Amino acid sequence: xxxxxxxxxxxxxxxxxxxxxxxEIVLLSLRISLSAVFIATLIGLPLGAATAIxxxxxxxxxxxxxxxxxxxxxxxxxxxxxxxxSRAGPFGVLGLLFTPTAMIIAxxxxxxxxxxxxxxxxxxxxxEEYSEQLQSLGATPARAMPTLLWDxxxxxxxxxxxxxxxASAEVGAVMIVGGNIDHVTRVMTTAIALEVSKGDLALALGxxxxxxxxxxxxxxxxxxxxxxxxx
Amino acid sequence: MxxxxxxxxxxxxxxxxxxxxxxxxxxFALEAGPRTIVLGPNGAxxxxxxRLCHGLIAPSSGEVTWAGANESRGGxxxxxxxxxVFQRPVMLRRSVSANVEYALGLRGVSKNARQAQIDEVLSxxxxxxxxxTPARVLSFGEQQKLALARAWALNPQVLFLDxxxxxxxxxxxxxxEQIIAAIQSGGTKIIMTTHDLGQARRLGDEILFLHQGKxxxxxxxxxxxxxxxxxxxxxFLNGDLLW
Amino acid sequence: xxxxxxxxxxxxxxxxxxxxxxxxxxxxxxxTIASTTSTANSGLFDAILPVFEEKTGIEPRVIAVGTGQxxxxxxxxxxxxxxxxxxxxxxxxxxxxxxxKRFDVMYNDFLIAGPKSDPAKVHGLKDVVASMRKxxxxxxxxxxxxxxxGTHKKELGLWKKTGIDVKSQSxxxxxxxxxxxxxxxxxxxxxxxxxxxxxxxxxSFKNRGDLVVQIEGDPRLFNPYGVILVxxxxxxxxxxxxxxxFIDWIISPEGQRLIGxxxxxxxxxxxxxxxx
Numbered sequence: 235x236x237x238x239x240x241x242x243x244x245x246x247x248x249x250x251x252x253x254x255x256x257x258e259i260v261l262l263s264l265r266i267s268l269s270a271v272f273i274a275t276l277i278g279l280p281l282g283a284a285t286a287i288x289x290x291x292x293x294x295x296x297x298x299x300x301x302x303x304x305x306x307x308x309x310x311x312x313x314x315x316x317x318x319x320s321r322a323g324p325f326g327v328l329g330l331l332f333t334p335t336a337m338i339i340a341x342x343x344x345x346x347x348x349x350x351x352x353x354x355x356x357x358x359x360x361x362e363e364y365s366e367q368l369q370s371l372g373a374t375p376a377r378a379m380p381t382l383l384w385d386x387x388x389x390x391x392x393x394x395x396x397x398x399x400x401a402s403a404e405v406g407a408v409m410i411v412g413g414n415i416d417h418v419t420r421v422m423t424t425a426i427a428l429e430v431s432k433g434d435l436a437l438a439l440g441x442x443x444x445x446x447x448x449x450x451x452x453x454x455x456x457x458x459x460x461x462x463x464x465x
Numbered sequence: 466m467x468x469x470x471x472x473x474x475x476x477x478x479x480x481x482x483x484x485x486x487x488x489x490x491x492x493f494a495l496e497a498g499p500r501t502i503v504l505g506p507n508g509a510x511x512x513x514x515x516r517l518c519h520g521l522i523a524p525s526s527g528e529v530t531w532a533g534a535n536e537s538r539g540g541x542x543x544x545x546x547x548x549x550v551f552q553r554p555v556m557l558r559r560s561v562s563a564n565v566e567y568a569l570g571l572r573g574v575s576k577n578a579r580q581a582q583i584d585e586v587l588s589x590x591x592x593x594x595x596x597x598t599p600a601r602v603l604s605f606g607e608q609q610k611l612a613l614a615r616a617w618a619l620n621p622q623v624l625f626l627d628x629x630x631x632x633x634x635x636x637x638x639x640x641x642e643q644i645i646a647a648i649q650s651g652g653t654k655i656i657m658t659t660h661d662l663g664q665a666r667r668l669g670d671e672i673l674f675l676h677q678g679k680x681x682x683x684x685x686x687x688x689x690x691x692x693x694x695x696x697x698x699x700x701f702l703n704g705d706l707l708w
Numbered sequence: 709x710x711x712x713x714x715x716x717x718x719x720x721x722x723x724x725x726x727x728x729x730x731x732x733x734x735x736x737x738x739x740t741i742a743s744t745t746s747t748a749n750s751g752l753f754d755a756i757l758p759v760f761e762e763k764t765g766i767e768p769r770v771i772a773v774g775t776g777q778x779x780x781x782x783x784x785x786x787x788x789x790x791x792x793x794x795x796x797x798x799x800x801x802x803x804x805x806x807x808x809k810r811f812d813v814m815y816n817d818f819l820i821a822g823p824k825s826d827p828a829k830v831h832g833l834k835d836v837v838a839s840m841r842k843x844x845x846x847x848x849x850x851x852x853x854x855x856x857x858g859t860h861k862k863e864l865g866l867w868k869k870t871g872i873d874v875k876s877q878s879x880x881x882x883x884x885x886x887x888x889x890x891x892x893x894x895x896x897x898x899x900x901x902x903x904x905x906x907x908x909x910x911x912s913f914k915n916r917g918d919l920v921v922q923i924e925g926d927p928r929l930f931n932p933y934g935v936i937l938v939x940x941x942x943x944x945x946x947x948x949x950x951x952x953x954f955i956d957w958i959i960s961p962e963g964q965r966l967i968g969x970x971x972x973x974x975x976x977x978x979x980x981x982x983x984x
Contacts, residue, residue: 320781320784320785320786321784321785321786321943321945322783322784322785322786323784326785327945329945331786332740332769332771332786363555364555366516366521366549366551366555367549367551367555368555369521370519370521370547370548370549370551371548371567371568371571371615371619372545372571372572373571377571381557381567384558385557385558385559387558413769413771413772413773414771414772415769415770415771416754416770418769430890430891430894431745431749431887431888431889431890431891431894432749432890432912432913432914433890433893433894433897433913433914433915433916434914434915435914435915
């Protein structure tokens, strides 16, 4: 129990003291996860919508694979991206390993199945409801895609948030491809892992509390946006 | 001026699914002018016939031919000069006027021209005061009026209606029927299904009587109601034909 | 539509803010050093590397992983300099053509920590091999790194001298955590078990629980460190010049002095031993 009390007070002193190191880590964490969500959404939203609307050979296979990929273990994704970006690997020339870019790539790979699969489900349900009317009005399936995405915006926002949650909470992938380098690729989760490995559990827990608060903040902000737009 | 797409010629139209003939060798021609009511008991294929004519579903065999159109597949042209209103209105998650604007946008109406057309159909359907309201907030009857307004804005030569008042109360039904009459007086051909005999009597100029996927009778409305040519027709009017 | 514009504005705002959240100015001059968690966790790098950066303007970026992984990364060319503590692996690294030359840098030592109650009765014994044999024969809990690290290889080397096959006992009294030194110490503290640890991690470790030092001082517990430049003939992109500057510095009198002056809670940790 004393660990929790110590954790709480260390968290508070870090925040109140506007610890510069903490700010750096927090901003980097946000930048990486938000960038990853942005990229994953850019790819996942149209992919999910297209899979929902168009019928093509192999479609069921893609649906099953997308759903299955939602459960990708982050550390496995990290390992695969590491092997691809390593100097010994196919994309080594880019020199991306141990940079924030590599971390963004790994997280984007991790969460785009979530966004694609959830988008597919939402858009498919909506398409069932809308397809006759939209066809009657003269919309081709391709033309209907942006319409469905916009109409589903609230549900899609939730799936994007789910993606953000997964990205900001994971540690395995970013640890492997980022290397947890101080001032360069150290984020909240890897910093917590480091403090645990140093045995400084109170500090680790304190950082964890801050991470949870951050997550609450982003989710809360999205909720406020959603309610404002709805009204 | 658009070339007219009427008369509509339906030749040996058939549709089967799961081994059953749901539409079985139907042929008829529809001219501009009279309000055509498609009548029949449940499962006769009325809704299916409308969807086949409108181009939402492809037939298993046979042809749907519109005059004056020059697309492939024997002159089919689903969206350009036709519109359809369904039994349950489908509204997008946006305002009332945005829903109408969406349809105009699909048609390629220029942004400047849209507002005038939106205002016109909204006022003619009594929805002007709801212009900025989210469409989904409207009552069922008002949404159906909006569906009509949206179809009207497209200036269709043919308006298909599939049981448009089946889920409405008498006041709503009357309001919808008035709008349909107004649309028709603008030159639009009305093709409507209903299972409500009273409505058919009120609105119909000519009757297409369907039973189990076959066209039993195509007659002028008055003669159908006074003296149907078929036994099935008579049974239906008596209320004896349940399916 | 107003709502659509609100969404768009927020999106643009978010994207605009992101570059501002970048980390410190990107150093064009940096080198990647593959080292081990035990070295990094001791705090040595935090203490002495800033001096190197100040002096040369080169940012040393340390990737701290297990020895096996560090060597792997260096072989792949993902690092410029290798800085680990397992002589056999380091010599192989050079002889196989991955590294240019190995230099001695420093050494520290390992110790065996265990529960204060000392169930195996090994406290203060000078012979580490005999002590480990006692632990094994008494089947007292012992947590191993189990991760192919320098520490792990050291531990296995010592077990070999006892003649006991610990692998076959894995899962009983002998437990392989497969984690870094810190994680392994956490596990040992939680289980009240014996554990082989490097002094650096031990001194700065804050979650000792009931563990205290039981065995230390046996020369076989010595832990020598070596630094090697990854061969640019093998990986042309390696920053050979900058990397060599780091090596030159760490074996220079200044680097060696800084290593010797590094303490944790007033206790010296590394003994500099670069030759010449």
